């Protein structure tokens with residue numbers, strides 16, 4: 001099984017990072033979570049969307 005050799009080498013994603021975009025923090029005040037959508041984390045993107053749509 002060749003995947004056993006892979007495990008010995010550690011996480012292959014470290015050698016070949018999938019993320020090209022730099023990780024940004026959520027724009028929300030006092031939120032240090034990773035931004036996933038339009039500069040907000042998933043929770044604050046939802047809150048922000050609800051607020052702006054009213």
Ligand SMILES: [Zn+2]
Pocket residue numbers: 026027028031032033040041042043044045
């Ligand atoms: Zn947030």
